[in-house]
Amino acid sequence: MSERSAIRVGVLGAHGRMGSEVCRAVDAAADMEVVARVDAGDPLQALVDAGVEVVVDFTNPDVVMDNLRFCVDHGIHAVVGTSGFDGERLKTLEKWLGSGSVGVLIAPNFAIGAVLSMRFAELAAKYYDSAEVIELHHPRKLDAPSGTAAHTARLISAARAAAGVPPMPDATTQEAPGARGTLVGDVRVHSLRIAGMIAHQEVVFGTEGETLTLRHDSLDRTSFMPGVLLAVRTAPERPGLSVGLDKYMDL
Ligand SMILES: NC(=O)C1=CN([C@@H]2O[C@H](COP(=O)(O)OP(=O)(O)OC[C@H]3O[C@@H](n4cnc5c(N)ncnc54)[C@H](OP(=O)(O)O)[C@@H]3O)[C@@H](O)[C@H]2O)C=CC1
């Protein structure tokens, strides 16, 4: 039986913090190779010319939808780490993908601990009166709150709603703008931008007499790479839209 040839990968945002790390990780993996490195100003046609099978996108929320439109139109699977996906964007993507064979993964976070932490938060949500999310990132991050924090808050909100948990206790009547963070669903999210940090998150739950804090720290961008490689291998086998790396894992 002949062995499958290496997966042909195109990296969008190839010169960025994440894109450059992805190029290193893909080139170091035996079963895939980077055949196109595309950054701002480069034509997307380079992906087609290089015969890319799977794109990895770490660009920015303003350009990622155009990139995905191109990939879907050209039959290229996509693994997306770029933040900025809300319900409306996901619906648009589903429409573009239809019942075709292209697989797209939108992963708010590729670090295994972050994926587990989001799942744990979803499980814990219905047992606690209060839940708030604190995300801490490097100061070069363009968006706030982080995609991970927004996704975590949506998961908690949905789990609380499904379980019929009453509104969170909060007697605040006087509030300086921003003092209580921003609401995602019914969960408050607080964003810190701190020099020296990479990507960190705490989810704090509380109820009568006890609290639970789930904390995850990405100390280096290599933390995201095993998840990215797993996604590159899996996306071609999963047509349609998947949201969250957990969809490709046995969780
Ligand atoms: N899901 C996850 O696990 C993770 C997600 N992220 C997310 O990934 C994204 C990128 O983060 P990061 O690497 O730190 O950001 P960077 O700014 O370092 O990298 C983004 C790169 O994309 C380039 N770019 C801009 N527009 C285009 C375009 N149209 N086509 C191709 N390349 C383009 C930028 O060029 P230029 O600078 O010239 O504009 C830059 O080189 C963010 O949304 C971030 O939140 C980050 C870490 C982990």
Ligand SMILES: O=C(O)C1=N[C@H](C(=O)O)C[C@H](O)C1
């Ligand atoms: O910009 C980053 O750095 C990160 N972005 C993603 C997010 O917005 O959640 C993932 C991780 O937190 C790092």
